[in-house]
Amino acid sequence: MTACTRxxxxxxxxxxxxLLPLLSVAPAHAQASLAPHMSEMLMDRVIRTFILAERxxxxxxxxxxxxxxxxxxWIGGDYRRLYVRAQGEQSTVGPGKGELQADVLFxxxxxxxxxxxxxxxxxxxxxxxxxxxxxxxxxxxxxxSRLTRGLLAVGLVGLAPGWxxxxxxxxxxxxxxxxxxxxSSFDLLLTQRLIVQPRIxxxxxxxxxxxxxxxxxxxxxxxxxxMRYEIRRKxxxxxxxxxxxxTGSTAAMAHTMGESKSVGTITAGVRLWR
Amino acid sequence: MDDxxxxxxxxxxxxxxSRRRFLHATGALGVVVGWERLAPxxxxxxxxxxxxxxxQLTAAETPAVRAPVDLLIKTxxxxxxxxxxxxxxxxxxVPGPLLRFREGERATIRVTNxxxxxxxxxxxGLLVPNAMDGVPGVNFPGIPxxxxxxxxxxxxxxxxxxxxSHSGMQEQLGHYGPLIIDxxxxxxxxxxxEYVVMLSDWSFENPYKILxxxxxxxxxxxxxxxTVGDFFKDVDRAGLRATIADRLEWGKMRMSxxxxxxxxxxxxxxxxxxxxxAANWTGLFRPGERVRLRFINAGxxxxxxxxxxxxxxxxxxxxxxxxxxxxxxxFRIEIAQxxxxxxxxxxxxxYTLFAEAMDRSGHARGTLAPRAGMSAEIPKRRPRPTLxxxxxxxxxxxxxxxxxxxxxxxxSSTSKPVVPDSSTSGQPAGGAHAGHNMAAMPGTHSPExxxxxxxxxxxGTIIRAxxxxxxxxxxxxxxxxxxxxxxxxxMTPMETKSRLSEPGAGLGEDGWRVLVWTDIKRLTPSQDFxxxxxEIELHLTGNMERYMxxxxxIKYSDAPDPIPLNHGERIRLTIVNDTMxxxxxxxxxxxxxxxxxxxxxxxxxxxxxxxxAERVSLLATPVxxxxxxxxxxxxxxxxxxxxxxxxxxxxxxxxxxxxxAAS
Numbered sequence: 001m002t003a004c005t006r007x008x009x010x011x012x013x014x015x016x017x018x019l020l021p022l023l024s025v026a027p028a029h030a031q032a033s034l035a036p037h038m039s040e041m042l043m044d045r046v047i048r049t050f051i052l053a054e055r056x057x058x059x060x061x062x063x064x065x066x067x068x069x070x071x072x073x074w075i076g077g078d079y080r081r082l083y084v085r086a087q088g089e090q091s092t093v094g095p096g097k098g099e100l101q102a103d104v105l106f107x108x109x110x111x112x113x114x115x116x117x118x119x120x121x122x123x124x125x126x127x128x129x130x131x132x133x134x135x136x137x138x139x140x141x142x143x144x145s146r147l148t149r150g151l152l153a154v155g156l157v158g159l160a161p162g163w164x165x166x167x168x169x170x171x172x173x174x175x176x177x178x179x180x181x182x183x184s185s186f187d188l189l190l191t192q193r194l195i196v197q198p199r200i201x202x203x204x205x206x207x208x209x210x211x212x213x214x215x216x217x218x219x220x221x222x223x224x225x226x227m228r229y230e231i232r233r234k235x236x237x238x239x240x241x242x243x244x245x246x247t248g249s250t251a252a253m254a255h256t257m258g259e260s261k262s263v264g265t266i267t268a269g270v271r272l273w274r
Numbered sequence: 275m276d277d278x279x280x281x282x283x284x285x286x287x288x289x290x291x292s293r294r295r296f297l298h299a300t301g302a303l304g305v306v307v308g309w310e311r312l313a314p315x316x317x318x319x320x321x322x323x324x325x326x327x328x329x330q331l332t333a334a335e336t337p338a339v340r341a342p343v344d345l346l347i348k349t350x351x352x353x354x355x356x357x358x359x360x361x362x363x364x365x366x367x368v369p370g371p372l373l374r375f376r377e378g379e380r381a382t383i384r385v386t387n388x389x390x391x392x393x394x395x396x397x398x399g400l401l402v403p404n405a406m407d408g409v410p411g412v413n414f415p416g417i418p419x420x421x422x423x424x425x426x427x428x429x430x431x432x433x434x435x436x437x438x439s440h441s442g443m444q445e446q447l448g449h450y451g452p453l454i455i456d457x458x459x460x461x462x463x464x465x466x467x468e469y470v471v472m473l474s475d476w477s478f479e480n481p482y483k484i485l486x487x488x489x490x491x492x493x494x495x496x497x498x499x500x501t502v503g504d505f506f507k508d509v510d511r512a513g514l515r516a517t518i519a520d521r522l523e524w525g526k527m528r529m530s531x532x533x534x535x536x537x538x539x540x541x542x543x544x545x546x547x548x549x550x551x552a553a554n555w556t557g558l559f560r561p562g563e564r565v566r567l568r569f570i571n572a573g574x575x576x577x578x579x580x581x582x583x584x585x586x587x588x589x590x591x592x593x594x595x596x597x598x599x600x601x602x603x604x605f606r607i608e609i610a611q612x613x614x615x616x617x618x619x620x621x622x623x624x625y626t627l628f629a630e631a632m633d634r635s636g637h638a639r640g641t642l643a644p645r646a647g648m649s650a651e652i653p654k655r656r657p658r659p660t661l662x663x664x665x666x667x668x669x670x671x672x673x674x675x676x677x678x679x680x681x682x683x684x685x686s687s688t689s690k691p692v693v694p695d696s697s698t699s700g701q702p703a704g705g706a707h708a709g710h711n712m713a714a715m716p717g718t719h720s721p722e723x724x725x726x727x728x729x730x731x732x733x734g735t736i737i738r739a740x741x742x743x744x745x746x747x748x749x750x751x752x753x754x755x756x757x758x759x760x761x762x763x764x765m766t767p768m769e770t771k772s773r774l775s776e777p778g779a780g781l782g783e784d785g786w787r788v789l790v791w792t793d794i795k796r797l798t799p800s801q802d803f804x805x806x807x808x809e810i811e812l813h814l815t816g817n818m819e820r821y822m823x824x825x826x827x828i829k830y831s832d833a834p835d836p837i838p839l840n841h842g843e844r845i846r847l848t849i850v851n852d853t854m855x856x857x858x859x860x861x862x863x864x865x866x867x868x869x870x871x872x873x874x875x876x877x878x879x880x881x882x883x884x885x886x887a888e889r890v891s892l893l894a895t896p897v898x899x900x901x902x903x904x905x906x907x908x909x910x911x912x913x914x915x916x917x918x919x920x921x922x923x924x925x926x927x928x929x930x931x932x933x934x935a936a937s
Binding site: 045111 | 485486487489490491494497498499500501502503522525526527528761762763764765817819820822829830831913914915917
């Protein structure tokens with residue numbers, strides 16, 4: 001079964017990508033053992049857990065009236081961290097329109113402002129192809145079927161000059177398809193607590209993957225701006241707008257599925273962390 | 275003098291510590307201070323130490339033993355401005371009791387731990403035997419719950435000091451108190467009345483939580499960041515082009531010019547002798563009296579700018595040691611420092627003691643008044659200071675080139691006489707690959723000092739033994755090379771230089787006098803002011819994005835070895851601040867002589883502020899053997915790794931000269 005093979009393959013990709021970097025840094029870590037004169041006095045080796053719900057929002061204006069979630073979390077110390085990122089979207093009006101990407105990445109601080117990350121992604125999204133599953137009489141419409149893929153991910157997480165948060169990620173799927181996504185955002189302080197965050201996200205692919213509606217070249221670009229009010233640093237409700245523009249064959253495929261080339265949405269949500 | 279007035283259990287708040295009146299026959303300034311004249315004692319080898327700077331008690335001397343002092347460490351309810359909390363207290367109060375001794379006595383202090391975790395007491399600025407210094411993991415294992423540890427040491431010095439926990443986050447929770455040692459000799463100044471003024475910061479948040487918050491978002495407590503509104507204000511003031519250039523410059527470096535304090539008045543309540551501003555700690559005086567104020571900064575993370583509008587302050591002691599009196603209107607007291615000043619209020623009115631946090635996010639306040647219940651006008655806090663390109667080590671006219679982005683900078687292209695800096699550590703992040711990048715770091719052996727190691731230790735510390743400049747002089751500016759401190763250090767200044775003559779960010783433009791370090795001279799010049807035999811250079815490093823603080827780019831737990839010092843050797847300790855924040859650096863176990871250009875009149879300090887992009891040098895002659903802590907006294911900086919240990923050899927023995935050197 002293809003699905004079964006995919007799962008096994010994904011598991012292998014995940015294991016390999018997680019273990020390799022861990023193994024490669026282990027000896028270096030072991031060398032820096034504590035000298036006898038140093039005890040537990042300092043807290044400079046504490047392992048911390050950070051969980052940020054950057055977006056936890058509802059898009060009342062979209063066709064799907066979607067719920068959108070983006071989580072960024074890490075566990076680790078100053079130099080080495082295990083990142084878990086997840087991004088999901090779920091329609092609240094009909095079934096099957098949701099999508100989910102979850103990354104597990106090992107990251108290492110390589111320069112003061114940049115971490116290199118490598119790991120795996122689980123990507124699940126609606127199957128766009130009409131031929132992928134034979135539609136038996138009386139079965140659900142084809143869009144209900146999903147395509148779940150394992151991908152290998154390498155990238156950077158960091159702060160670019162000018163205080164731009166920047167996350168470029170290169171992805172290789174289990175079928176060998178290569179794609180790139182870049183996310184960047186910036187905090188603009190209107191007051192000490194009222195903060196506008198412009199954000200840009202773009203997706204590009206080397207090979208077309210029609211099954212999930214991806215063409216080759218630049219797929220889409222999304223501009224957004226969210227204005228949050230930090231009632232507390234860790235609790236900030238926001239409102240925002242975003243505008244997605246699909247390009248090239250991706251736009252054409254979307255069109256055949258009844259999706260428009262560009263989509264504007266209004267969103268409201270809350271940003272949380274701990 | 276009435277001895278009973280100096281019992282160790284006196285508490286501070288709102289009562290005069292003592293009303294002794296010193297009426298010396300001469301009373302003149304310049305009385306020779308006792309310990310300087312004392313002969314070296316046993317345990318020192320001839321030629322080993324030319325001048326013992328502080329009194330060593332001989333076995334023959336049996337100092338007067340005072341009744342033992344009992345200190346009980348436990349948690350107690352603590353109330354600030356009507357809000358209740360639980361503090362870690364010494365004998366039930368914050369601050370703890372005033373401990374008062376006399377120089378030459380032997381102190382016996384029994385510390386009982388009633389906490390559920392280990393505790394400790396470090397006697398800040400006191401020259402004590404190593405095992406009595408109180409740093410767990412360095413000097414002793416700590417005091418476990420339920421146990422009593424007896425500190426027992428001779429008092430070899432006089433002055434205003436303080437004591438605090440060196441365990442966990444206890445100091446942030448109230449575990450600190452003042453300590454005074456009255457001099458054996460008459461003091462070279464007169465006063466009628468004295469008060470301890472202990473400044474500190476209190477948060478109702480758990481300090482572990484505070485650290486966790488700033489580790490995850492370093493600006494968590496900063497509510498004075500630059501906004502869009504500030505941008506337009508700056509445009510009005512400086513023009514659009516200059517404002518954009520400024521923002522681009524800081525943005526390129528990913529540095530924040532408003533990063534003055536990590537933890538601010540948004541969570542801190544600033545205390546004076548344990549009281550918040552509204553409680554108005556009051557010290558009484560009779561008009562015309564000379565009042566001695568012993569200022570101690572026991573803040574966990576706050577520098578204070580202290581002034582008493584309407585009163586001139588005459589600084590008479592710094593770090594507990596006599597200095598030539600200098601009059602000023604305001605001083606910045608770094609964390610862990612002590613300044614003794616004398617004021618003489620002549621009017622029958624109240625005066626405000628105003629201690630503004632350096633980032634202007636709040637203030638501590640009290641009153642000097644002829645009668646209880648009085649208060650004077652509280653000055654308005656000044657605007658939050660903004661760091662300048664000077665703080666990034668930009669030499670004049672060199673703006674536009676950031677440290678991070680100029681690894682290939684051609685130093686020869688500058689017109690200034692520059693000393694190429696061999697000091698940047700080659701240590702990569704994590705401290706694991708010592709030696710790799712150090713092949714280029716020559717461990718040069720000078721012919722005239724054969725066997726003396728020069729070069730770089732494994733933890734990135736630089737050792738020099740040749741061509742050292744004259745003692746007591748101010749260091750020359752040094753161009754900093756490329757940032758080789760690894761990912762633990764976000765930037766390096768282009769140039770580091772002495773900034774002892776500068777009052778510091780946000781001070782000096784108010785039309786009144788501000789104390790600077792070049793104003794401070796030791797009262798009695800050293801009779802035998804020796805040149806250093808070795809120079810030890812350390813770089814203070816940090817990466818604000820991850821709230822990482824380290825020395826030479828390596829945090830404490832990654833530092834391979836202690837830094838070896840020989841018993842009785844004269845060293846120059848050069849501290850270079852590569853970061854954008856000020857660091858109050860404290861060395862345990864030995865007084866340092868701050869090289870502020872006054873030669874044999876260089877003042878003694880136990881703690882010294884190092885400004886951004888500053889190069890500070892100090893002389894020291896360590897004699898007490900053992901491991902001694904050296905660290906930043908911003909406690910959260912210390913906690914995350916801005917900490918080292920110096921190992922002083924036993925008398926007669928020398929530590930391997932190249933110990934810990936990069937191979």
